[in-house]
Amino acid sequence: METNTLNSPEIANLLERLFNDADASEPALQAVIDSGASQLLNSKTRYRELYGLLKEVPLPVSRETGQLLYMLIRSTHAHNVLEFGTSLGVSTIYIAAALRDNGGGRVITTEFEASKVARARENLKEAGLIDLVEIREGDALETLATGLPETVDLVLLDGAKSLYGDILQLLEGHLRSGSLVLADDARLSSDFVNLIRSDTKRYLSVPLTGDMEISMRLS
Numbered sequence: 705m706e707t708n709t710l711n712s713p714e715i716a717n718l719l720e721r722l723f724n725d726a727d728a729s730e731p732a733l734q735a736v737i738d739s740g741a742s743q744l745l746n747s748k749t750r751y752r753e754l755y756g757l758l759k760e761v762p763l764p765v766s767r768e769t770g771q772l773l774y775m776l777i778r779s780t781h782a783h784n785v786l787e788f789g790t791s792l793g794v795s796t797i798y799i800a801a802a803l804r805d806n807g808g809g810r811v812i813t814t815e816f817e818a819s820k821v822a823r824a825r826e827n828l829k830e831a832g833l834i835d836l837v838e839i840r841e842g843d844a845l846e847t848l849a850t851g852l853p854e855t856v857d858l859v860l861l862d863g864a865k866s867l868y869g870d871i872l873q874l875l876e877g878h879l880r881s882g883s884l885v886l887a888d889d890a891r892l893s894s895d896f897v898n899l900i901r902s903d904t905k906r907y908l909s910v911p912l913t914g915d916m917e918i919s920m921r922l923s
C-alpha cells in the first residue's frame with residue numbers, strides 16, 4: 705500500500721500549527737517591511753542584517769509549494785535534496801516526508817540563525833523525520849561549499865534572494881541531467897532568473913504561479 709507521510713495526524717497537525725504561527729507573525733513581518741529594511745533584499749553583503757531582523761518570523765513556503773515539493777520528489781524518486789534556507793523547517797518537513805515515502809534519502813538544509821536551527825530541529829524531531837535531515841548551521845555560501853553528495857536530484861532555493869545565482873554556481877557540479885531547481889520568491893531574484901533562463905544549453909526554466917521558478921538541468 706502507498707504511504708503518504710504528510711497525512712499522518714502528527715505531521716498534519718504540526719504543519720497546521722506552524723502555518724498558523726506563520727499567519728500570526730504577519731504583523732512582525734510587516735513591521736520589518738515598514739522599517740525600510742526590505743531594501744536589503746537586493747544586497748549581497750547585508751542580507752544577514754535583514755534576516756537578523758526576521759529571526760522571529762517563520763517565512764515558510766506556502767502549503768501549495770510544500771505539496772508541489774512533495775509531489776516532485778515522489779514522482780522523480782529523488783534521493784538527495786539540498787535546501788538553501790531552513791527557517792523553522794516547514795519546507796524541510798515536506799521534503800523529508802517525500803523522501804520517507806520514497807523509501808529513504810537525505811536532505812541537506814542550511815540556516816544561519818541559531819535560534820531557527822534549534823526550532824527546526826525540534827520540529828523535525830516532532831515530525832519523526834530528523835533521521836533524513838542534515839541541518840548545517842552557518843552561511844550557505846560556506847556550508848554548501850563542501851561535503852555535498854556527488855549528485856543532487858532537487859534543489860530548493862529559499863534563502864537570501866540576492867544569493868540565488870551564487871548558490872546555483874556552488875551546486876552546479878552536483879546537478880545531473882534531469883535535476884530540478886526550484887526557486888521560491890523568484891520575482892525577488894531577477895539576476896538569478898535572467899541567468900538560468902538565458903543558459904538555454906544547460907537549463908529549461910519556466911515560472912510557475914505563486915512566484916516560483918522551476919528549472920530542469922538539461923545536460
Ligand SMILES: C[S@@+](CC[C@H](N)C(=O)[O-])C[C@H]1O[C@@H](n2cnc3c(N)ncnc32)[C@H](O)[C@@H]1O
Binds near residue numbers: 788844
Ligand atoms: C524564506 S525563509 C525559509 C523558509 C523555509 N524554507 C520554510 O519553508 O520553512 C529564509 C531563511 O533563510 C535564511 N537565510 C537567508 N540567507 C541565508 C544564508 N546565506 N545562509 C543560511 N541561511 C540563510 C534566513 O535566516 C531565513 O530563515
